[in-house]
Amino acid sequence: EIPRESSVIGRYSTLPYYKELEEDLLYNDSGLINSYRQHNWIASFEYYHAVKPYTFETWTDENFFTCDYPGPFVVKGKTNSRKFQWDRLMFAKDKRTALEISAELCNDGLIGPQGIIYRKYEPLKLVEIGLNGLPFSHEFRFFFFKEKRLAHGYYWSLARNPEGITIDRKGISFARRIAKLLAPHLTFFV
Numbered sequence: 001e002i003p004r005e006s007s008v009i010g011r012y013s014t015l016p017y018y019k020e021l022e023e024d025l026l027y028n029d030s031g032l033i034n035s036y037r038q039h040n041w042i043a044s045f046e047y048y049h050a051v052k053p054y055t056f057e058t059w060t061d062e063n064f065f066t067c068d069y070p071g072p073f074v075v076k077g078k079t080n081s082r083k084f085q086w087d088r089l090m091f092a093k094d095k096r097t098a099l100e101i102s103a104e105l106c107n108d109g110l111i112g113p114q115g116i117i118y119r120k121y122e123p124l125k126l127v128e129i130g131l132n133g134l135p136f137s138h139e140f141r142f143f144f145f146k147e148k149r150l151a152h153g154y155y156w157s158l159a160r161n162p163e164g165i166t167i168d169r170k171g172i173s174f175a176r177r178i179a180k181l182l183a184p185h186l187t188f189f190v
Helices: 018-028 036-043 048-054 083-089 095-106 169-182
Strands: 058-060 073-077 116-120 126-129 135-137 140-145 148-154
Touching: 018 036, 048 169, 073 095, 083 095, 095 116, 140 169, 148 169
Parallel strands: none
Antiparallel strands: 058 116, 073 116, 126 135, 140 148
16 A cells, blocks of 8 residues: 555564565565665664764673673663563663563563663663653654754653753764764664
């Protein structure tokens, strides 16, 4: 039902069939805005190396044993998380708890196949506390087409009073700097 020659933004509903959707769209001269290769660069967490100096230190199952940081951690899939179960399936006070959460997430049909990552927990500027202790922080989501910023907004739309939360020019400038690092690898990204 997608019109011919459309450019499609694949979201979570495409998982785990991104490659198959890319092939299906060829039948009506359409395509995904990010190729399967580009999608994999994000989904497999390869992008971490491009932004490593600017983001939280992260370990995978393959190298978590080398981690000498005692915690706390954020434990999640390479793409998705169970953030709404923050206190049980995402926040780990120490390595032992991180491994326990990881074991449970490995049995999750969406998250397990992605592979698990362990991120150093860094508290951000807190706005409010949500369900299950989930911290709603002063975080923003930016949408880019290559290096062009299309839009941005406060990440936690579930917050009780998000209207007054803004980001300054320094934050926008930082997002543009990160976009320059990612744009050579992707067409569209958030």
